[in-house]
Amino acid sequence: MHEITSILIDLFIIFTAAKIAGALFTRLKQPSIVGEVLAGILIGPYVLGWVGVPNESFIHLFGGDEASAHTALMLTLDVLAELGVILLLFFVGLETRVSELMKARGRALLVGILGILFPFAFGFAFMQLFGRTDLESAFVATAMVSTSIGITARVLGEIGVLHQREARIILGAAVVDDVLGLLLLSVVSSTAGGGVDIWQLLLTIIEVALFFIFVVLLGTRIVRRYSIRLERAPIQNAPLFVTLVVMLGFSALAGAIGLAAIIGAFLAGLMLSEAKERYGLERQAKPIYEFLVPFFFVVTGTKVDLTAFRDPQVLGLALGVTALAIVGKLVGGGLASIGLPTRSALVIGTGMTPRGEVGLVVASIGASFGVISGDAFSAVVFMSLATTLLAPPALVWLYRGRKAKGDESQKDSESRGSSHP
Template sequence: MHEAGGILLDLFVIYAVARLAGELFERAGQPAVIGELLAGAVIGPYGLGLIGTPNRSLIEVFHGDPNAAQEALDLVYGLISELGVVVLLFTVGLETRLDQAVRVGGRALLVATAGVLAPFALGFGLIEFLGHPRAESLFIGAAMVATSVGITARVLRDLHATATREARIILGAAVIDDILGLMVLAIVVGLAATGQISVTEIGLIVVQAVGFTVLVVLIGVGAIRRLDLHLDRLRVENAPLAVALITMLGLAALASRIGLAAIVGAFLAGMVFAESRQQHKLHEETRPIYQFLAPFFFVITGSHVDWRVFLDGSIIGLALVITVLAILGKVVGCGLPVIGLGWRSVAIIGVGMAPRGEVGLIIASVGRSLEAVSDAMFSVVVVMSVLTTLLAPPVLRVLLVSRRAGAKAPGAATP
């Protein structure tokens, strides 16, 4: 079983390097996800070649066919990566209470909606204008949509700013943003599969995505409230966690079977269990699972970055343009609905919604797995995700400190 040993060695290298890179970036005040992505690019087949290529034993299993061995290794990587992102989206859903989406109010709804439409229109419009395939344009637009609000929340918490008006709008809009972003992904996956865009097709996909979401949430929330009464009576060890993971995998598989992304089902499963009395316990019990599996997704995702594409000046230029549009799309889209709050609030909310982090990468990875996104465009999305994630925290910190200083100035209005 030397071939299994080779794969296990790859997994050892991936996880060890992921944790080391994450630690270094955390110490530098940056999100661990950036370190994991860059580590993947360094140790991947386009970098040092420490992972991602089949060893001799694995090739021999496939009768000396290196292409078949590579496909098998890619399948293993893909399954582990998919499981990592499914667990990741489940934990995000587990932190998303249904009542939060109801209570955030009209202003947060407008911020979230405009913050989805503006970046999508800019990304889709640019790539379409440059003559890329329609499916690729759709995925690039979708990758620019969703916000990785966890990064923003960390800055708000560190500066004790979570109770501010801007923070409430950001965090409220982020709940809706997550749902809208996953709906956009579901629509884009469906359109990419058909290869064409029609009003009827869009309508069917929207109905399918909304119908699946509504049915899962309504039936799931009702079921979990009844199930809560019996979970503690089960004799199986960690029964609530087992039921939650079974539901996560089942809904992920069901979403995939009906043409949606598996992560849509995983996210909804998390939202359902967020209504459980066991929510806090489940959050603590799934944390080690997430911490173990998620780094595999980010390192493997980073390993797909082909450094050679950046020898092409046009690719670098496009990556920078996409990054600028990604930031402007959020600042303008999220800022216009709150223009009455003043320019500083507009900037705080816009920049707070700007980090794409892992969310843009997840969407681009789905497109890449469907062969709708090329390696070059995938690398462009990686650059956009990394730059927006790196730039947003320090800019947001400056804006919040400036706002606080302005509020303390003589004669300044109190928010």
């Protein structure tokens, strides 16, 4: 039982550190996720080594193989982190009405497409200037395109703007971004494996289209029609039970057809949003949310090895990739937001900036194929972390600035009104 105790201690440290760091950053008027990610870096195996480092009893369980023990321990933490981000995106979907999301569909689609084209082009060209192979350049560029919906969604939720137009555009674009980014990853991965499988790519596109059509056109109607039967279901806490089943089922289905599980979770929430007020789904699932979601952000932080950046060449590569990843999203979001106020365009571009776990996943796949070198891998990790840390406070600042400007304009208007009775 000592092996289980080791895992429980890690979970205790992660959860406690997340709550303390989150509360501290909230008091500093910053998003709690910044504190949670930094807490992960601090307590992770590369700094204090409080978590992610198997003890002797756990290593003994794997016949003394420390590498296998470490892999197993991190897999346990990764499962909880994945459940956390699945629940996070489910809540985002739950708070988003299909009708509201569809209002931003044209703009969101354009933001998503341009938000992929520019970062990919910038990243590929930059890696080519460093003399890297086409395949390595393509993998790094692919890691730069997809947005981590989880990071932006948490910030937008914390500052209470999920129902504003920019937030709808960002979330809609991020879904497009993730789907197209995964299709791009499938092409690059197929090339690494010996060629592009066109038929498999077409099949994936069809599966994605059918998934979205089912949720938008049929799923919401099914919920409206049959949700009333939950009141007569002979199951304790039937609404919560059905909610969790649908969330996990959609997540598993998304993974089975080659999408990120978080897309399935988002669509599950979107489908059940029609019944959330009737059954208080958010209130019932909130305790589970508060427990699991912080694991995602802390575990992401534990995977950052700061010692790799002592090499000036690695640091230069990392800074270049990070700068272009940010500029690419700002340019893409800005061009797609022509006709909107400048600050709205900046909000949209900034909201598409964080890469979070998405960049790490792409880098890991590239490393598994042996096409990404150690310094390129470190650069992608740095980019994922930097964009994750920089975007939340930038979003908060942009929204605060707009609110302050609006309040000032309102005061001026009231002043002019009072001077002309």
